[in-house]
Amino acid sequence: MKDIYELLNDVDIDDKELEEMKVNDLERARVKKAVKASIQRKKRTWTKGIAAAVIVAGLSTAALGAAFPAYASNIPVIGNIFRFLDIGMGVYQDYKEYSSEINMSQESNGIKFTINDAIFDGETVSLTYSIDSNRDLGADPIIHGFLDIKDSEGVGSSDKITKVSPNNYVGLLTGTAFHRKESDTVELTWNIEGIRIPDSKEQIKGNWNFALALKATESKTQLISRQVEHDGVAVNIDKISFTPMSFIVNYDQEVSEKVRSKWGGVDVSLEIKDDLGNVYAGQGNGGSGDNEGYRMHWSKTFEKLDPKATKLMITPHLSLYEYTADNHGSVEITRDGTKEVAIPQKSGKGKEEYTLEDIVIDLKK
8 A cells, every 4th residue: 555655656746836944843753763774784683581472461450540630731742642752553544433531630750641532442552642751761761660451451552752852752552351351342441650761770760640531433244163273383364454544453372382392482473455456564562372282272363444345365374483692581480589491492493484374354344
């Protein structure tokens, strides 16, 4: 699917007709972000201790009415944070249109957090937020605080934050509830305990507590139950839910004991295209399953479906790899403290990758 930049490339423009215009800090930061994203840099994609793009954490359910922050007054207009943070992905391009304006703020220790917009697609909560600080928090501050979704056994979450000016930041927080009873509304809390500045290793303590309820967007679910398998690894597409701004694929991954005894990690990724030639970008929502990884359930959100599409072709990609210090790490927590767990040694070395057979879905209109 062509984005705005590809469409502009097709337009013949006389550069003498162009006029300069003033832009705000957010727009200036977005241009800088786009330029940086266009520069290819070789970097590690694994973080020790985290073997997925999202964090799976078991959380206790907090009381929704514990602390309602006051609605902020005179919140500056910062535009579409969804689209600003979506450069290079395309997943959240239409989220602003269907989101609810929240504009809820809490201030502590000279730092103000504001939840700007929120949306619930029936499975995943997405919140945009802004930070107005009395000091520079560095290029990549880390927020310490869990998003807790009521009536769930755990939450898979991701957080993306970008600096837009010396003391101002915008972010996108997502959370997918595990084993939650289906409902048209969701109640959640986001309790922030502090901010860490990696550059200086400074910890800023504070108390920013939010609580809100969201109604789900309209959605239509199509049950699929189609499976492909390769040498002891099976991928089952369970269902697809379609919303006005995206579609969500739920799938299961089953790994035989033979494969797990040989390889440290087994990952499955999905590539999706339609019968019109569109290739859809996606964002993982995390997953849940048994401790050994033999059975896992995942979900992934993809950009808005082309309304003219009649088929989806889902191509699972399988990766079998060795655990190393660069891509794996864990600790054991006991009453006596914590200790690092040794990396398990298995016969599988390096990495093997396979492309599985396409699963073709006829879309029900």
